[in-house]
Structure formats: C-alpha cells, structure tokens
Amino acid sequence: MDHFQQALGTLLDHKSLDQDLSYGVFREILEGSLDGSQIGAILALLATHHSTSDELTGAARAMRDDVTKVHASSDDDSVLLDTCGTGGAPKTFNVSTAAAIILAAVQCPPSSGIARIRVAKHGNRSRTGRGSAEVLIALGVNVDASVDQQSKCLDEAGVCFCFAVNHHPAIKHAMPTRRALPIPTIFNAIGPLTNPAGADHQLIGVYKNELVEPMTQTLLNLGVKRAMVVHSTDGLDELSTTAPTRIMHAHNGTLSEETIDATQLGLQRVSQEEVRARDEHHSAEIIRSIVSNEPSAFADMALLTVAGGLVVAGACEDFASGLSLGKEALANGRAQETLDALVTLSNQ
Numbered sequence: 001m002d003h004f005q006q007a008l009g010t011l012l013d014h015k016s017l018d019q020d021l022s023y024g025v026f027r028e029i030l031e032g033s034l035d036g037s038q039i040g041a042i043l044a045l046l047a048t049h050h051s052t053s054d055e056l057t058g059a060a061r062a063m064r065d066d067v068t069k070v071h072a073s074s075d076d077d078s079v080l081l082d083t084c085g086t087g088g089a090p091k092t093f094n095v096s097t098a099a100a101i102i103l104a105a106v107q108c109p110p111s112s113g114i115a116r117i118r119v120a121k122h123g124n125r126s127r128t129g130r131g132s133a134e135v136l137i138a139l140g141v142n143v144d145a146s147v148d149q150q151s152k153c154l155d156e157a158g159v160c161f162c163f164a165v166n167h168h169p170a171i172k173h174a175m176p177t178r179r180a181l182p183i184p185t186i187f188n189a190i191g192p193l194t195n196p197a198g199a200d201h202q203l204i205g206v207y208k209n210e211l212v213e214p215m216t217q218t219l220l221n222l223g224v225k226r227a228m229v230v231h232s233t234d235g236l237d238e239l240s241t242t243a244p245t246r247i248m249h250a251h252n253g254t255l256s257e258e259t260i261d262a263t264q265l266g267l268q269r270v271s272q273e274e275v276r277a278r279d280e281h282h283s284a285e286i287i288r289s290i291v292s293n294e295p296s297a298f299a300d301m302a303l304l305t306v307a308g309g310l311v312v313a314g315a316c317e318d319f320a321s322g323l324s325l326g327k328e329a330l331a332n333g334r335a336q337e338t339l340d341a342l343v344t345l346s347n348q
Helices: 002-012 019-030 036-046 053-064 095-105 132-139 147-157 169-173 175-180 186-193 209-221 280-291 297-313 319-331 334-346
Strands: 078-082 116-123 159-163 201-205 226-232 245-251 254-260
Touching: 002 019, 002 036, 019 036, 019 053, 019 169, 036 175, 036 186, 053 186, 053 209, 078 297, 095 116, 095 132, 095 159, 095 280, 095 297, 095 319, 095 334, 116 132, 116 147, 116 297, 132 159, 132 280, 147 159, 147 334, 159 334, 169 175, 186 209, 201 209, 201 297, 209 226, 209 245, 209 254, 226 297, 280 297, 280 334, 297 319, 319 334
Parallel strands: 078 116, 078 201, 116 159, 201 226
Antiparallel strands: 226 245, 245 254
C-alpha cells in the first residue's frame, strides 16, 4: 500500500505520476492490495487531468505482467497487428472488428516483403452492449476460445479474438469499481496497450483528442515497431468518414502527425447516424454485408481503417493504396472466407 499513499498524495497535489509510481500503484490494484474505495480514489483522481505517457507506460507495464499470452507461430515474413481501440467514444458499428477480418484477408503486394498480416484482435464487452465481444458472438465466433484455439485461429485464419477478461485475470480486482464509475478511466487507455499476443504493430483509436500524443509516446516507450493513434475531429475513436481524423504515427523511434480527410480519398462524407448500429445483432448484419462485398457507408468506414492498418503494417505506403488492397480482399471473397474460418476454428 506504500505506492497507494504516495500516488494519492501526488495526485491530490495536482501532479502526475512518474512511470515507476504509476507501475507501483497499478501493481497494488492488480494484486488485490487495495479496496474499492482506494481504487476509486486513484481512478477518479487520474481522470481529473490528461493522462501522461509516464502514467500510461507504468500502468500498461503493470498489466502486462499478468497477461495470459497467446503464442503465435514464428514467421519472419508476417506482421502481427492489433486494431483495438479505447472505447468511450460515440458508438458506430464495431469498425475495428470488421477491419480486423478484412486485414487478415488482404494479399500483400510482393514488393512489400510481407507474406501476410495476422491480426490479434484484442477487445472486450461494452457498457452499451455493442463491444467487439458482443458482435463476434452474434457472428458465431467463440470469444471464450482457449489460448491454443486462438493461436490456431491466428495461424490458420490469420485473425483471432483475444477477449480481455480472459487474458487479464488480475483486472477482476478493479472491475467493480471501474464499472461503478460513470466515466472512462485510464483502464480504457491501457487496455489496447496490453495485447496478449504481443502485437508489435498497432492501430489504436482513442476517445479524446488529448490522448493522441501520450498514447503514441507510450507505444514507443513499450517498444512498438510501428503504430498509428487516431481520433476524429467529431469525437470518434476511429479513422472516420464522418469528419477529418487526426493521426499520430510512431515509426523508427519518432513521432509524426497528419490529418486526413476521407473525402480526399474519394469516400463520401456521412453523418455519425449513418454509420451507427442499433445493437450487436445489427452490427453483425452490417459486418456480414461488408465481407460479402455490398457497397455502403459502413463498408467505406471499415475500408478506411483497413487502409490505415495496411500502412501501419508496412504493406503499402499510403491510404489510397490501402483502400485498393482492402477492396480487392472483399471482391475476391477472401474476407468472407476469413470470417468463416474464424467462426469454424474458434468453435473446434
């Protein structure tokens, strides 16, 4: 409890935690050393200021200590990617889940030097009942597949789902308090930083603009090979067709930033309502329609994220090329085959 006392005093003094103190207090949370009121105090106080990269790095390191790992077969010519977002933003239709399936189906150009992209999709349930776990269940995927089944999905289908509650058992100590707080907490941010398969290429959408830079710096601190952190100017934790999107890149140990407008890539500007699912069953219908190559505003949104994922993976140089590769994976039926394989293998 020593770290709790230090962290509480630091936060009450309106200061941020350094990396070691953040690690220490989150180890106390995850080891069950703190009660609900103490955990609530730390989470609430952290929410009163914008998270720093030191706070995020320390907390993520603490969570990584206890992760139940998924082992991917060694393949020097493949890239291991995650498309997990923070949640906490206005809901759409599980864009990153749809994109994960398509990304695993993309045939990388020989010139990229990448044999294939494998996607270890990390995710959870949502307060709204429309998280990645809920929609995958509606699609027929076994979200409680064992780590061996997940490894098989990753190797044979090119994509697996890592259900956060099954891979982070220590989070049980914080879950009642986290659920009781009516606000996103630092756990929203550190979840995507703790991929069970150790994905070293990441595309992360964040729920507020102030998280973009510290999240990207944290990814560098944690040793990511390449990453993209995104937030749309109208508040989505997505690469969006509803508004321009701020992007920060982590590549070769440095940060860089750009803003993209999907309309400049030939995609139509739409309202958030036009890409919103009513519930997880509607979201599953949308994903089925996308992978069966039905054109729609939903498909455009998914393809924009696919393009971003391909840039992060190094399979192409720009979004325009990525859109073409994603459309090809839909048109040739490989995306449908990938979803079918994920459903079959996860249930074996």
